[in-house]
Amino acid sequence: MFQRILSLRQCLYSLLFLLVSLPAAAQSFKVQCPPTTTLHPGKSTDVGSIKCQEISGGDGYATMGDGHQIYLFGFGPLSGLGAITAGQPGTQSAAVFNTAYDATSNPNGTNTDPSSIMNTGVLNANQPAPLMAIDEDDEFFLTLSNVGMIMRPDLFEQHTVHFHGYPNASSYFDGVPDASVAIGISGSMSYYYTAPDAGTYFWHCHITPPEHLQMGMVGQLYVRPRQNRVPVGVKLSDALIAQNKLAPGAATSNGIGCTDILCTGQTPVPAVTTTQKKGALYAYNDGDGSTRYDVEYPIQMMGFDPNFHFVGMTFNPERFADMKDKYFMLNGRSYPDTVNTTAISTEASDGVSRPSQPLPAKITIPHGGRALLRVSDLSVTEFTTLATIGIPMLVIADNARLLRDMAGNNLYYNSNSITLGGGESKDVILDANNVPAGTYFLYSTNLDHLSNDAENFGGMMTEIVVL
Numbered sequence: 001m002f003q004r005i006l007s008l009r010q011c012l013y014s015l016l017f018l019l020v021s022l023p024a025a026a027q028s029f030k031v032q033c034p035p036t037t038t039l040h041p042g043k044s045t046d047v048g049s050i051k052c053q054e055i056s057g058g059d060g061y062a063t064m065g066d067g068h069q070i071y072l073f074g075f076g077p078l079s080g081l082g083a084i085t086a087g088q089p090g091t092q093s094a095a096v097f098n099t100a101y102d103a104t105s106n107p108n109g110t111n112t113d114p115s116s117i118m119n120t121g122v123l124n125a126n127q128p129a130p131l132m133a134i135d136e137d138d139e140f141f142l143t144l145s146n147v148g149m150i151m152r153p154d155l156f157e158q159h160t161v162h163f164h165g166y167p168n169a170s171s172y173f174d175g176v177p178d179a180s181v182a183i184g185i186s187g188s189m190s191y192y193y194t195a196p197d198a199g200t201y202f203w204h205c206h207i208t209p210p211e212h213l214q215m216g217m218v219g220q221l222y223v224r225p226r227q228n229r230v231p232v233g234v235k236l237s238d239a240l241i242a243q244n245k246l247a248p249g250a251a252t253s254n255g256i257g258c259t260d261i262l263c264t265g266q267t268p269v270p271a272v273t274t275t276q277k278k279g280a281l282y283a284y285n286d287g288d289g290s291t292r293y294d295v296e297y298p299i300q301m302m303g304f305d306p307n308f309h310f311v312g313m314t315f316n317p318e319r320f321a322d323m324k325d326k327y328f329m330l331n332g333r334s335y336p337d338t339v340n341t342t343a344i345s346t347e348a349s350d351g352v353s354r355p356s357q358p359l360p361a362k363i364t365i366p367h368g369g370r371a372l373l374r375v376s377d378l379s380v381t382e383f384t385t386l387a388t389i390g391i392p393m394l395v396i397a398d399n400a401r402l403l404r405d406m407a408g409n410n411l412y413y414n415s416n417s418i419t420l421g422g423g424e425s426k427d428v429i430l431d432a433n434n435v436p437a438g439t440y441f442l443y444s445t446n447l448d449h450l451s452n453d454a455e456n457f458g459g460m461m462t463e464i465v466v467l
């Protein structure tokens with residue numbers, strides 16, 4: 001009996017040794033972005049395309065509305081840096097992604113070798129994390145490289161990417177560490193996603209969520225609908241009928257050439273030219289044009305507790321129950337920084353200043369135009385109400401689902417406020433038709449959220465400018 005216990009213990013020791021030594025030996029940065037795949041063999045008839053992006057997991061600093069610098073665990077861009085710094089999604093086509101990053105001559109290329117990944121990624125955490133945007137029918141290769149947290153060398157933190165609420169995500173790429181894989185320091189992994197359903201999603205690290213989300217590992221993600229590829233003036237259903245060479249009304253159960261009310265899972269028409277697309281962008285495959293917009297703004301609601309970030313930087317124990325946000329932000333900024341239309345940079349502990357909050361939150365709507373707000377909430381502590389006065393909010397979708405009943409009726413509603421908790425998203429259209437030119441406000445009616453820690457005026461507020 002004793003012998004058996006001993007051998008079992010020896011087995012456990014060997015297993016432990018394997019578990020510790022194998023991942024360490026396997027660590028290395030590897031970036032994956034194939035130019036062609038089985039789904040996209042590179043023919044002119046390909047539907048959708050291959051998109052790629054690379055991000056770092058690490059640490060850094062951000063500047064709050066009162067000038068306070070705050071320590072972050074965060075993600076930063078390792079590809080598409082030019083687009084990210086300009087407040088655009090960092091997602092690139094495979095052709096652009098597979099070129100080497102150069103700060104001046106090729107800012108949207110990619111860092112692939114270990115030295116350039118470390119030189120770019122260390123202390124480069126962004127708040128929000130790099131913005132991602134893909135189109136339905138795309139394949140998306142997203143590489144996460146863990147560059148380590150230079151201010152916390154005592155920690156060996158892994159990171160993951162979790163696409164929150166994303167349909168048909170493979171559990172292998174879901175980022176929940178108990179059921180999936182996590183990426184250790186000096187390692188990379190390429191996550192793979194298809195883009196089955198248009199909508200406003202978001203993403204975050206899933207390691208110790210109260211800590212890593214509060215510390216800043218939260219970002220935005222959206223999928224554009226295949227309806228954007230239908231020529232102006234043609235109904236999506238008609239375009240699908242033409243594509244499928246079906247007589248109108250002759251095809252399927254609902255008589256419009258689609259098997260379901262949103263025409264999902266159908267072969268879309270080939271991409272049209274930029275001229276044709278102009279003025280016809282949609283949030284969803286609505287079939288009736290009701291989600292059309294002229295300008296779009298991703299808006300991330302979020303809060304920071306400066307005490308939590310301070311103890312997180314200074315090797316102190318963090319008590320999750322004590323978390324109390326004192327900074328309330330839209331796209332990582334508090335008012336008045338929300339109306340600053342350029343990237344905010346922060347000097348890190350190495351004396352180098354890097355763009356820390358690249359995404360502006362000021363909303364500008366052309367005369368008579370429609371703005372799509374892709375609102376997501378990644379707060380770990382608070383519910384927050386966002387309100388407008390003078391320009392109504394048309395809520396068209398909750399949690400990446402169009403508000404529509406099974407009979408095809410739109411269930412959109414007008415409101416002057418929306419309330420979200422962490423883990424929720426809403427799509428809102430601000431229609432400036434019949435709205436006088438001027439400056440309006442998008443602001444929290446939780447009045448304690450209109451301050452920047454000890455500074456009494458600021459917080460979760462931004463301007464809506466109608467031209």
Ligand SMILES: [Cu+2]
Binds near residue numbers: 207212
């Ligand atoms: Cu993490």
